[in-house]
Amino acid sequence: MNLIICIHNHQPVGNMDYILEDAYKAAYLPFFEVLKEYKDIKINLHFSGYLFTWLLEKKPDYVALLKLLKEQGRIEVVSGGMYEPVLSLIPEDDGCNQIRMHADLMEEIFGERPKGAWLAERVYEPHIPQTLSKAGITYTLVDDNHFKAIGMTEDDLFGYYMSEFEGHKLAIFPGLEFLRYTIPFKPLDVLDTYLKDADGKGHKLAVFGDDGEKFGLWPGTKKSVYEEGWLKMFFEYLTGNQKWLRTVTFSEYLATPPKGPIYLDCQSYKEMGEWSLPPIFAKEYSAAISDKKPSKKTIIKGGYFKYFLIKYPESNDMHKKMLSLTKIANENPEAKKHVYMAQCNDSYWHGVFGGLYLPHLRASVYEHLIEAEKILDPKEPFVTGIIDDVNMDGIDEAVLTNNFLKAYFYLKEGGTLYELDYKPASSNIMANLYRRYEGYHDKVKMTSSTDVADGTKTIHDMFMAKEEGLERFLYYDWYRRASLVDHVMGKDVTWESFYRCQYFEPGDFVKEPYEASCKNENKSTILSLVREGHYWKGGIGIPLVIKKTIRMTANESAVYIDYQIDGDVKENFLFGVEFNFSFLGSGGDRYMDLGSGRIPLTSKGIYKPSRMLQFYDPYQKVAPTIECDHPISVWTFPVEVVSLSETGFERNYQSTMCMPVWDIDLTNGSRAIHLKLTVNGINRNNDLQ
Structure with missing residues (x-):
């Protein structure tokens, strides 16, 4: 019987250097330090391009070891998209080019062009054979789940199958779930029983393909895999059972005929x-x-994987920005490379691994997309505004842009500002994520920060908490955390109820559509947003109109906002303009000043009125400032979510909410409010520019 072992090592674009270093020391290096001693064992190996480029620069001796093992015939190198995109999320030409980039690099380093490709997150769609074939790939690996979803049984999966799309052929190997959950977590006698049973049934091949990080980086595995010797015992087991069980590469086994044809669906x-x-x-x-x-x-x-774009509108925003840029970047290799890097899959989804909940990974996507835009922008000062369906949901958005800023407005829900790119720092300072219910939240109360991983369970079976009392942060927003969110509130609303998002709002402006018009002038563009809404009291909607006019000028990193509030409401009410700024963290030298001195970004409460609200983030090199007309107070709190990652449940800072509040009295006529949002840069000495 034959056993294929395929190890996939990946780090997303934008991950911090120390994270890659920790992964290298915990998993990537020790795995091959053990493997090199077992000369009869062959594996198949995939490194995503961002990680491998880092290894080339930082760990040349390690790459030399990999090259030696390849020269000895003990490694088959597997290719994939250079920056680990999910191929179904990007244009086919981009997918082919990313695979060619990765294959070129592997051929340059290892002297042989890979024949196979690792599919990011094993996301398969029926057209994948065509994409891979066009890129020069002859085989790939998916999960047994793909095959079982169309009615195949476990006994059908010990081999490989041939598929095609419009005449483009592809060999597809099913990786076995049992092996994924056994290696390296279960005792070797469990594995031995399974493989001998398969051999006894006459099966010729079993395939294991999974993340290399599970060999030392996943919770508890450093101890079990290396200190307690699981990996060494595994290799000794394979070495001692070569009479009936041998490790082979994908290419070696392809000399054996396939089990038959197959057509898989989206899995x-x-x-x-x-x-x-x-x-x-x-x-x-x-x-x-x-x-x-x-x-x-x-x-x-x-x-279905693409449902993440529906489940998380923040993901869809990034995705549609990427799609719009990749078309116009085709003729500019420098801009195109940034688009490719922004196609790294991790930030577009969320599970145990997905990075959508990690601000630094979302920031990386925006950084590269904004870098591409800067390369493609006119070099002379400019300003322009458009109204178009930029997120492809069938309803228009508005976009204002100049040399310094690009502002996106969500017209169908509140006319809110949901993205503000500060181009000099290549940063979207409003890459926010709102607090939402996740199915795993029901398990938060059952976990404890004292639970310890022992390496006998996969991360899919473990539920640990990084701190006690996480259930105290399980509040859910009923609207997107954007800026210029118009809150019409009763005088009885409290900060606590607003923080919890558990209060009654008599105005119908936050989630309702605004009518929009855009006028481009010589050196400015003006966006007019109007909603003829209501102030609801006793089941009766009292007419209330909010008009906000947003003006952007050429060659200035500021947005001017003028509000006009009018209507038949006879009682005073509170009007708040909510802003959310997504800094990459809340600690270090970051701070905000709401008029009474520097305070942390995680400060909570109602502060004295101030006409100047300042924020400072030397790490993103941005310092936004809000100037506003005489509010009665300023409300603030950190937007924090409880999410699940490889290491358990954790609290993640997403943004800082800041809202100047006014007491509105319309009995003597309309009320005007003026604001100015300026984004300043920060130089290398951490001084404002």
Whole structure:
């Protein structure tokens, strides 16, 4: 019997250097330090391009070891998209070019062009054979879940199959879930029983393909895999059983005929099927796939990967910005490379691994997209505004841009400012994420920060907490955390209820559409947003109109906002203009000044009125400032979410909410409010520019 071992090592574009260093020391280096001693064992190896480029620069001796193992015939190098894109999320030409970039690099370093490709997150769609074939790829690996979803059984999966799309052929190997959950977590006798049973049935091939990080970086595995010797015992087991079990490469086994033809539908691994579903259905799916009765697990299909773009509008914003840029960057290699780097998959989804909840990974996507835009922008001063369906949901948005800023407005919900790119720092300072219910939140109360991983469970089976009392932060927003969010509130609303997002708002402006018009003038562009809404009292809607006019001028990093509030409301009410700024963290030298001195970005409460609200982030090199007309107070709090990662449940800072509030009295006529939002840069000495 043959065993294929495929190790996939990946770090997303934008991950911090120390994270890569930790992963290298915990998993990437020790794995091969052990493997090199077992000369009869062959593996297949994939490194994503961002990680491998880092290794080339930082760890030349390690790369030399990999080259030596390749020369000895003990490694087959597997290719993939250079910056680990999910191929179904990007244009086919981009996917082919990314694979060619990666294959070129592998051929340059290892002297042989890869024949196979690792699919990011094993996300497969029916057109994938065409994409890979055009890029010169002959085989790939997916999960057994892909095959079981179309009615195949476990016994059908010990081999490989041939598929095609419009005549483009591809060999597809099914990786076995049992091996994913056994290696390196279960005792070797469990693995031995499974493989001998397969051999006894006459099966010729078993395939294991999974993340290299599970060998030392996943919780508890450093101790179990290396200190307690699981990996060494595994290699000794393989070495001692070569009479009936031998490790082979993909290319070696392709000399054996396939089991037959196959056509797969849109699938990934089973856990991704859970994460990509709406939360309620995700819980049902999780219960179904966890059922111990085999009869309950026949042809269970989870969600569709692209549903992440619906589930998380913040993901869709990045995705559609990327799609709009990749078309116009085709003739500029420098800009195109930035687009490729922004296609790294991690920031576009969320599960145990997905990085959407990690601000620094979202920031990386925006950084590269803004860098591409800067390269493609006119070099002379300019300003322009458009109204168009930029996020492709069938309803228009508005976009204002000049040399310094690019501002996106969500017209169908509140006319809010949901993206503000400060081009000199290549930073979207409003890459916010709102607090939402996730299916795993029900498990938060059952976890403890004292729980310890022992390396016997996969991260899919563990639930740990990084701190006690995380349930205290489980509040959910009923609107997107953007800026220029217009709150019409009763005088009885409290800061606490507003923070919890558990209050009644008599105005109908936050989630309702605004009418928009845009006028481009010689040196400025003006966006007019109007909503003829209501102030609801006793079931009666009292007419209330809010008009906000946004002006951007050429060659200035500022946006001017003028409000006009008018209507038949006879009682005073509170009007708040909410801003959310997404800094990459809340600590270090970051601060805000709401008029009474520097305070942390995580400060909570109601502060005295101030006409100048300042924020300072020397790490992103941005310092936004809000100037406003005489508010009665300023409300603030950090927007924090409880999310799940490889190391358990954790609290993540997403943005700082800041809202100047006015007491509005319309009995003597309309009320005007003027604001100015300026984004200043910070130089290398951390001084304002």
